[in-house]
Amino acid sequence: MSALLRRLPRIGNSSKTCLRLILRETREQTSAPTPRCGAGLCAGSLTAFSPAQSRGQHTEAVDPLEVDLRRLEGEDDGIVEVLMCRQKARNALGHMFVSQMRELVSSLSSDSAARVVVFRSLVPGVFCAGADLKERALMDHTESDLFVHGLRSLMTQIALLPMPTIAAVDGVAVGGGLELALACDLRTAASSAQMGLIETTRGLLPGAGGSQRLPRTIGITLAKELIFTGRCVGGLSALQMGLVNRSVDQNQTGDAAYREALSLAREILPQAPLAVRQAKEAMNRGVEVNISSAMAIERMCYAQVIPTQDRQEGMAAFIEKRPPRYTGK
Structure with a gap:
């Protein structure tokens, strides 16, 4: 194990750098309204699709659509994409985001037509930035505990989906964002992606399954190092330690991990x-x-x-x- 750790590339002050990045991204607000996933492309996404391909029941919703569903067609029939597009808050795990994700995952649990599910982000540079700090700051102790319990339940829902699931990590995935990826069966990552369970840097510990799924994925000794230090790792390091299945260089459109996840899904699709x-x-x-x-x-x-x-x-x-x-x- 020590030999493996010596081979892993280190990033100077990576925990602090990653934390500053996430805090900045979760504070950023855009003046434009949140784009509706089903109505077209969110910024930085590759594949356009029509409203008919997404969930029609949300077309009249008052609340903005933060999570959506897309079913691929033709030779890719059977591949379903869960699209995360909470543009303003970098897919932070807020009440509405979690509620919409729970609804989608629940519908997929009994979907016999879905053979592979790919979780991807339509927000440039980020998979999921973890907890919504603005919402969390307004909660008392009891509310915070109940909300984290709900997050833990959501991750379990994802883990219990009957078909293979793939997380396409094309950017930052920290805290609850990495816990969401860990709840999936397989993970692809861009080499430029940053992943970590950074809760100890905020006086917390992973509370949505991360303290249990990370050791089961990469081994308890290495998981302890990452959680104790709150350190973030890039895509190549994540591949070397077994955190992700595949790591690829990022492309100009910023969706290299998604493309690799789609390639992996296509390998699974022909099987019984x-x-x-x-x-x-x-x-x-x-x-x-x-x-x-x-x-x-x-x-x-x-x-x-x-x-x-x-x-x-x-x-x-x-x-x-x-x-x-x-x-x-």
């Missing part, structure tokens, strides 16, 4: 969706118990795919030497 979901279930449940119990969980999950049409199609495709055509049945 029921088998992929059961594989996720087996791994998520099995890692929390002893090996004997884990084997029993694997057996139960395996039994779920035996009677499926997809399994029969997979066998037939192999014998006939052709690509399988899975239907999720």
